[in-house]
Amino acid sequence: MLSKTFSVMIIFSFVSACLTNNVERMAESFVSSLSDAVTLCLSLLGMMCFWSGIMKVIAESGVLNKLTAVIKPLIKPVFGKETAKGENLENLSAAIMANFLGLGNAALPLGINAVKSFEKNNKSGIATDSTIMFAVLNTVPFQLVPSTLIALRSKYGSQNPYDVVPYIWLCSLIIISFAVVVCKIMSRLWRKKL
Amino acid sequence: MNFLEKCTVFIMPLILVCVAFMLLLSKRELVISFMDGAREGMATCINLLPTLLLIMCGVSALFSSGGVDVLCSIFRPVLTFLGVPEELLPSIILRPFSGSGVTAVADRLFKEIGADSYVAKTACLLMGATDTIIYTLSVYFSAANIKKTRYALPASFVVFLFSIIVSVLIGRKLL
Known part of the structure; x- marks a missing residue:
C-alpha cells in the first residue's frame, strides 16, 4: 500500500508542479519534509516509550481484566472471536479506552501495541481482518471532547463553542457503524483474492 | 459542557x-x-521513521506542488453535486492527507465566515468525526510489519465519502 500511495502522490505532485509552475517550491519542500519526519518521530518517541512501559505495568498488574470484561461484548461482534480474548483483547481495550478519553498521544502507542499483538504470529505480511478493522476505525475516531475544534471556535468568537459537540457525537456514531459494516462486507469480497 | x-x-x-x-x-x-x-x-x-519519511515527503510534495489545488478542481463537480458548500472543499480534499493542514484551513475558514455559521459548524462535524487516512493506515500497518493491506485503503475512502455526506446532511438538517 505504502509504495503505491507514495508513488501516486509524488507523480501526481510532479505533474501538478509542472502545470502550476511550482517545481522550485516542490524541490525546496522536499528537504524540509525529511527533517519534519525526524522531528515527528522524535516527538513521538517519548510518548511511545512511556505509554508502552505503562501499558506493560498495567497488563501485569491485572487491572486490565476488569476493563476488558466491560468492553468485550462490544468487541466480539466487531473484531471476531480470535481477537476478543487474551493479550489481543487487553491491548485492544486499552487502545479503545485511550481513544475514547481523547488521550491523543497515548492512543497511538497503545493502538500500535494492539495491532502488533494481532499480527504477532503472522509471517505472511498480509493484513488480517482485525488489523484492517482497527486501522480503518482509527480513521473515524470518536472524540468525547474535540478540544482543537472547540479552541478554534472560541478563538473566533463563537457564542457557544460547545454546541456542535452532540452533533459530532451523532455523526461519529453513524460513521463508525457504517465503517464496521463496510469492513465486514469488504472482508468477504476480498477473501477470494488472498 | x-x-x-x-x-x-x-x-x-x-x-x-x-x-x-x-x-x-x-x-x-x-x-x-x-x-x-x-x-x-x-x-x-x-x-517507524522510514515510513514517516515516505509519508511526510509525499504529503509535502502534494502541498507545495499545488497538487491540492489540482485535486480541488478535479473533485469540485462531484462534491458540489453532493451538496457540499464551496467553502468546505479545501478542508475535505486535505483531510485524508494532513491533520495540521486541515486545522490551518479551518482556522482561515472560521476567520472568514465566522465560527457560528452553518458552514463552519459543518466543517466541525467533518473534522471531528474523521482523521487523516494515509498517515494512520501507514503507521499501523508498518508497525505491525504488514506489506499487503488488502481492502484497508478502499474501505477508508468509502467511509470517508460517507462521512462527507453524513456531515453535510446533519449540518443542513440540524444546525
Missing part, C-alpha cells in the same frame, strides 16, 4: 497516580516491566 472539558484535564494525571500506586503496592518489581515496555516502545518508534 465546560465541566466536561475540566474533567478531561484530570484524566491523564489520574492515570499516572493510579500507576504510581500500582508501583508502590505491588509485591513484584513492576518498574522492571516498565523498563522492558519502554524499551520495546523505543524500538517500535525508531522503526
Whole structure:
C-alpha cells in the first residue's frame, strides 16, 4: 500500500508542479519534509516509550481484566472471536479506552501495541481482518471532547463553542457503524483474492 | 459542557497516580516491566521513521506542488453535486492527507465566515468525526510489519465519502 500511495502522490505532485509552475517550491519542500519526519518521530518517541512501559505495568498488574470484561461484548461482534480474548483483547481495550478519553498521544502507542499483538504470529505480511478493522476505525475516531475544534471556535468568537459537540457525537456514531459494516462486507469480497 | 472539558484535564494525571500506586503496592518489581515496555516502545518508534519519511515527503510534495489545488478542481463537480458548500472543499480534499493542514484551513475558514455559521459548524462535524487516512493506515500497518493491506485503503475512502455526506446532511438538517 505504502509504495503505491507514495508513488501516486509524488507523480501526481510532479505533474501538478509542472502545470502550476511550482517545481522550485516542490524541490525546496522536499528537504524540509525529511527533517519534519525526524522531528515527528522524535516527538513521538517519548510518548511511545512511556505509554508502552505503562501499558506493560498495567497488563501485569491485572487491572486490565476488569476493563476488558466491560468492553468485550462490544468487541466480539466487531473484531471476531480470535481477537476478543487474551493479550489481543487487553491491548485492544486499552487502545479503545485511550481513544475514547481523547488521550491523543497515548492512543497511538497503545493502538500500535494492539495491532502488533494481532499480527504477532503472522509471517505472511498480509493484513488480517482485525488489523484492517482497527486501522480503518482509527480513521473515524470518536472524540468525547474535540478540544482543537472547540479552541478554534472560541478563538473566533463563537457564542457557544460547545454546541456542535452532540452533533459530532451523532455523526461519529453513524460513521463508525457504517465503517464496521463496510469492513465486514469488504472482508468477504476480498477473501477470494488472498 | 465546560465541566466536561475540566474533567478531561484530570484524566491523564489520574492515570499516572493510579500507576504510581500500582508501583508502590505491588509485591513484584513492576518498574522492571516498565523498563522492558519502554524499551520495546523505543524500538517500535525508531522503526517507524522510514515510513514517516515516505509519508511526510509525499504529503509535502502534494502541498507545495499545488497538487491540492489540482485535486480541488478535479473533485469540485462531484462534491458540489453532493451538496457540499464551496467553502468546505479545501478542508475535505486535505483531510485524508494532513491533520495540521486541515486545522490551518479551518482556522482561515472560521476567520472568514465566522465560527457560528452553518458552514463552519459543518466543517466541525467533518473534522471531528474523521482523521487523516494515509498517515494512520501507514503507521499501523508498518508497525505491525504488514506489506499487503488488502481492502484497508478502499474501505477508508468509502467511509470517508460517507462521512462527507453524513456531515453535510446533519449540518443542513440540524444546525
